[in-house]
Amino acid sequence: MYVGSEVLRAEPVGPDVVRYVLKLERRLGSSPGQFVMVWVPRVGEVALSVAREEGREIHLLVARKGRVTGFMHDNVREGWRLYVRGPLGRGFAVAKGTALLVGGGVGVAPLIHLCAALKGAGARVVAAIGLRSADYRALAEDLASCADEAHVATEDGSLGIRGTAVDVAEALLSERHFDFVYVCGKEAMMRQVIELAMARGVRVEASLERLVKCGIGVCGACVLEPLGLRVCADGPAFDGDTLTRAGDFGRWWHDAAGRRVPLQP
Amino acid sequence: MYVGSEVLRAEPVGPDVVRYVLKLERRLGSSPGQFVMVWVPRVGEVALSVAREEGREIHLLVARKGRVTGFMHDNVREGWRLYVRGPLGRGFAVAKGTALLVGGGVGVAPLIHLCAALKGAGARVVAAIGLRSADYRALAEDLASCADEAHVATEDGSLGIRGTAVDVAEALLSERHFDFVYVCGKEAMMRQVIELAMARGVRVEASLERLVKCGIGVCGACVLEPLGLRVCADGPAFDGDTLTRAGDFGRWWHDAAGRRVPLQP
């Protein structure tokens, strides 16, 4: 039961990240933090966060990782047909008040969707965005322009401050009050942000990635132990409290055969 | 997908006719002229017109015919569970104005339901009821009490005039104007009533019985040739015009094996 779509635009937003704008056959109806499975016929299917949804158009930010994302970067251009199932999973809780959105690299994707929803709900949004370098400037644009205030850090200092999204978040959390923190990026980074927020008693949610196979909670591939949390069905957004009890978070990963292996940094 | 029901009452309304009042697990939602398939577990299943529907209660008038109806008469009492599927088929067109309802014996069943609907729609209803004898008095009661005016004929003259429902209908049609005639009974009787009505340009509908197997139009058992009318799905109510073109009407019948055999009178 895929929804067909046409690629309206495929625009690089960094050396190995492409923004795909798809026009779906019918409205998806996602909430921020939900994801879709995108099927490239005869190639494969990958989980991707919905970075924006407007009418029948959705945005996806796709980093080149391996077989399928590599194929997409090399071949999928304007006019291609992609097949989408979803929206899947449980997204972020959209809260009121002042929110800090912390995104690392392509992790900004679900935060863009979230930012629009938060603004719609009358929240004030501050974004802390970590990038590898200024080459990824375009990746940060959508979130930065949606937020009331945006701070960018790059690893090499080529844009904004030199440092990581965690550094920015730490500074912001120290100097002001936030009602909610949302984070998406590498798990090590998310761990740190969660600790920072929880130490200050600020509610925090993080969006996780795991190897997703079924995407609907029936195969156990994406599970986080020891709580048995399925990223695809119980998440991908989890609150900080839950994640501190999920020992695998930031440490372990299940490979395609279900073997528990250390998480790649 | 049966709806379970409990038999609230099983009351003889003639020597070989029983009125069953069933309380269903949920509302049936039938329109007049529609029927149900009633399953008696481990015994069989028969088509029966809905004679009345009020809330979750329905009335059925069951004539002893063979295996299943015989079992019902002999065994099914208050407290029994019967299983119902439906409502099935297409019922009568509920018209405004003055209607003549012509029922022969247990053929009054769908007319009772229809009478209530006609009255609800503001029509005036005259009933012409043919019975074998006064022993069937109770069978006529419901229709007679619903109609604005009721005329009963018995074959032996033991109640009302001596004669048939056709005799009554003919007299009524000759002396007054009707906007619609509805008839249910033996096909030979229905043929005559249809001719009487059509000769006077009065719209007429008749409700037919045939051997019903599937009840949902997928097996062809109940068909009327040469038009290929399925009593269970295209009917059981048909207009007079259609029936005059259905050669089988009043003449031929398909037995359980699908052989075309003369209709028993």
Added chain:
Amino acid sequence: MVRLVDLRVELAGLELRNPVVVASGPLGVSLGLMKRAEEAGAAAITLKTATLRPREGHPNPVVYELPYGLLNSMGLPNPGAEEMGRLISEAKAVMRVPLIASVAAQSPREAEEVAERLRGADALELNASCPHVRGLGAELMDDPQLVADIVSALRSFGRPVFVKLSAHGDWIGVASRALGAGASGLVAINTLKAMAIDVRAKCPVLGGVYGGLSGPAIHPVAVRVVYELHREFPDVPIIGVGGVETWVEAAELILAGATAVGVATALRRGFHVIGEIVEGLRAYVAGEGLASIRELVGAAHR
């Protein structure tokens, strides 16, 4: 703008105006219903399966409706080959689309006697797959040699012979033997063996206890069977049957390798579904920028 598209297909010598055929069963033994199906757009009509002698079938209940399909336990009621033959003669006089007669038999001899009476039809279909009648139908699936022998017998009438397969049993093996014996095409699938129990009545619902499951529930099974048959026998025409409710399921079966598709359970929604499927296929072929639906047969293998 719907482009002009060619929906015609050729099926073992039968010329069909489009790929949508009425499968055996829903029309019973009614010429009137056949005509209604033809008027609704059907490209060919399969008759109800005929046995040598008349059969009354199973007692009611004979069907059980499910949200996603239908269980039936008709039990092959039919007036016998003699009367079916008369019906075919009558039908041939007034119908323009090909008629496929369906035969059930337990031996080549019996099949010949049945087919002899049905020879007015344009093609014969051997029902090797009815799941709810003992000795007739699906039991044939266990005996590929018998199927082959019956096919040989049916071949003698000079009509294309189709074999209707069950998704139970070794259908590849049966198909292979049947084709070896001269079958012109395959029909797949018949209903799946199934049953329903009412939890309040605590007993089987169907009069025949067992029934055959049809409709959307069996569609993915039908696609697989057709796909594998086409892979094994790429040149053999297949009528794909099972859960065709809209043009989408019809297209799936065609892409899997069916040249035509059969429709049964969907007809409970009315004869108009035939026209809807045909028109849906027309728009689909046009939308894909193709000139003929024939280009799509088996396309999922490429």
Added chain:
Amino acid sequence: MVRLVDLRVELAGLELRNPVVVASGPLGVSLGLMKRAEEAGAAAITLKTATLRPREGHPNPVVYELPYGLLNSMGLPNPGAEEMGRLISEAKAVMRVPLIASVAAQSPREAEEVAERLRGADALELNASCPHVRGLGAELMDDPQLVADIVSALRSFGRPVFVKLSAHGDWIGVASRALGAGASGLVAINTLKAMAIDVRAKCPVLGGVYGGLSGPAIHPVAVRVVYELHREFPDVPIIGVGGVETWVEAAELILAGATAVGVATALRRGFHVIGEIVEGLRAYVAGEGLASIRELVGAAHR
């Protein structure tokens, strides 16, 4: 007023607090998910099928959702018997309900090697029925003698041995041979062989091309298989699996002859479905005026 009813059943020596078991698959290799299922009310847990060596399974897409069921083509991903054995030891330390380990193997020797590593489990289940993996699973259905030999091998571990059957093939024959070789019980059914084709992409959807159909669509097939197995082998405990979404389908399988029922696809709606099925069965047994659910096992045959 819900009367006190006894939902406990005994299954080839396993004491179950109620008849609802998690079928092999949906919990993957996660102790956390097993615990969630136990807390939701499951009476026993079947582990994901293990092979001797780790398997990655088929590439995505591995599932295709249908309104009336699910197609999956996981391809038996599992970390191999060694790691599965470790998981079982961990699980035995914290779980109170019985664990059933599922074994896939192509020979008695291989089965022994797998089972050796899984011996911590309370029972073994031979997966003779996975439809989407070549050589493992359903192919076993074609070789009843091999199934019997594997069962004999598994028997040596002193645990009850169940054989999980497919609805394709000669399941009565396979069951009979397996029981002859000492199998303690049967599990039926696994998914049906099926597939999906996307009409726009014009190719099979699943990475493994073929998949297994589960959920409501296959329920009437499961009822039939369980009913026939119970009729043939009235004393053999059966775990009925297939399309159990609510207590109604569970009750149907029990009336057909299942002592327990397995749940897989329904879990996509959440673990709470397990509790709902258990409580639904409790109310049903009470409503029927019975003291124990055991009185209903096979009741549809009476």
